[in-house]
Amino acid sequence: MTVSSLSADQARRIALRAQGLLGAPDRRGGVRGVLRHLGAVQLDTISVLARSHELVPYARLGAVGRKAVEGAYWGQETTFEYWSHAACILPVEEWPLFAFRRRSYRERGNLWGHQVSPETYRHVLDKLRAEGPLTSTELGGAKRTSEWWDWSDTKIAVERALAFGDVVCTERRSWKRVYELAEQAIPAELFGRELSDAECVEQLVAQAGAALGVATRADLMDYHRLKGHQVEAALPASGLVPVAVEGWSAPAWADPEALAAEPRGRHRTTLLSPFDSLIWDRARTERIFGMTHRLEAYTPKHKRVHGYFAMPLLAGGRLVGRVDPAREGRTLVAKQVSLESPRHLEALAEALLEAAAWVNCDTVRVEALAEESLRAPLEKLLG
Numbered sequence: 001m002t003v004s005s006l007s008a009d010q011a012r013r014i015a016l017r018a019q020g021l022l023g024a025p026d027r028r029g030g031v032r033g034v035l036r037h038l039g040a041v042q043l044d045t046i047s048v049l050a051r052s053h054e055l056v057p058y059a060r061l062g063a064v065g066r067k068a069v070e071g072a073y074w075g076q077e078t079t080f081e082y083w084s085h086a087a088c089i090l091p092v093e094e095w096p097l098f099a100f101r102r103r104s105y106r107e108r109g110n111l112w113g114h115q116v117s118p119e120t121y122r123h124v125l126d127k128l129r130a131e132g133p134l135t136s137t138e139l140g141g142a143k144r145t146s147e148w149w150d151w152s153d154t155k156i157a158v159e160r161a162l163a164f165g166d167v168v169c170t171e172r173r174s175w176k177r178v179y180e181l182a183e184q185a186i187p188a189e190l191f192g193r194e195l196s197d198a199e200c201v202e203q204l205v206a207q208a209g210a211a212l213g214v215a216t217r218a219d220l221m222d223y224h225r226l227k228g229h230q231v232e233a234a235l236p237a238s239g240l241v242p243v244a245v246e247g248w249s250a251p252a253w254a255d256p257e258a259l260a261a262e263p264r265g266r267h268r269t270t271l272l273s274p275f276d277s278l279i280w281d282r283a284r285t286e287r288i289f290g291m292t293h294r295l296e297a298y299t300p301k302h303k304r305v306h307g308y309f310a311m312p313l314l315a316g317g318r319l320v321g322r323v324d325p326a327r328e329g330r331t332l333v334a335k336q337v338s339l340e341s342p343r344h345l346e347a348l349a350e351a352l353l354e355a356a357a358w359v360n361c362d363t364v365r366v367e368a369l370a371e372e373s374l375r376a377p378l379e380k381l382l383g
Helices: 008-018 030-038 052-061 066-073 092-108 118-131 153-164 197-212 217-223 228-238 282-289 342-358 372-382
Strands: 079-083 087-091 167-173 176-181 214-216 241-245 252-254 311-315 318-328 331-339 363-369
Touching (some): 008 197, 008 282, 030 052, 052 066, 079 092, 092 197, 118 153, 118 167, 118 176, 153 167, 153 176, 197 214, 197 217, 197 228, 214 217, 217 228, 217 282, 282 318, 311 342, 318 342, 331 342, 342 363, 363 372
Parallel strands (some): 331 363
Antiparallel strands (some): 079 087, 079 167, 214 252, 241 252, 311 318, 318 331
C-alpha cells in the first residue's frame, strides 16, 4: 500500500504500535523481544518505583517478573551496553552497527577530559585476558576519591576501552558493570563483521524508523544520537518512505511495514518511565501527544512542577496525566498526581494498582492531588 499522507491520529497510533504499546504484546518474545523490537533501552541510576530499564518492558508486557527482566538483560551475552541514545542496553546483534561510533571515539583519543597512560590501558586489557570478566573494583578500584567523577586511572582506562570496543559490558553485578574483552564476549560472526560508517548509519536509521513507525529527520537523529548529515546521507538507502503528516511542519519518513495495515488493537494502560523511548524526545512527545514533559529529578525541589520522577500516564493511546511515585515499605506512594480529565480516573487507579502489585506493595496512598474533588472516588477505586 502506497501512503503519501497520514492524519495526526494515524501517526500517533503508528508510533504507539511501533513502540509495542498498541495491540497484543509479544509475550513469547518476552523482555528480549521488547529489546530487539525497540533496538535500545536506556539505563539510568535513578530507582524510585523501579529502575528505568525495568519499567520499559513492564510498560509493554505488564507485570513481568523483575528477576526475569534482569536475567534477560545481563549474563547471557545476548546484549551489551553502549552509547546509543544515551547509555543503553542493546541487542548483541547490533554490535556491528556501532563500529562507526567506536572508530570515532578511537580517533578522538582522550574522552571526557580524562588522561591515561598507554601502560595502564594495556595493563587493563592484559588483566582481563588473564583473569576473565571483572568489575572496575576488581580491576583495581573505580575512584580516586568519593567524588562522583574522580575516576581512578584503571576506571578511565577500562571506560576508554569500552568506548573503543576493546572491552564490552554484557553483565552487571549489583549495578556494577562487569568488563570483558570484546573478542571473547561478542560472537565471532558479529565481532568480525566490519561495516563501513555509511552502512552502520543506514542500518541504524532503518532500525530507528521501524522503532518509531513514523518520524522526522530530527526524530531519527535523536533515537541513536546521530548527526543531521549522517541521517540525510542514510535516508535513501534506509528503506524508509517519505510521508506528510497532518500538523507536522517538518517532512517525515515512515517504515513501510508500519503503513501496511491500520494500527488497531488494545491500548496499554500504564505509567511510563521518563526515559521510555516513546517519550525520549521532548519535541516529538509534544508533537504527537500534546504533552510538555520534563524530567525534574535534577531541578531544585522548590522549582519542580510535577515531581522528582513524574511518570506520564498512558491510557487509550494518549498521555493523560502524571504520577510522581515513591515506595514506603509495602505502600506505593503517589506523591503528586495530576490528570487532564476526571474521565481518566479509572485508568489512573488501574495503573497505580498494577504498579503496586508489580513492586510487591499491598496498598496505594495518594498524597498531593491536583484536583482534590477526585480524592474520594479515586480512593474508592484504589480500595
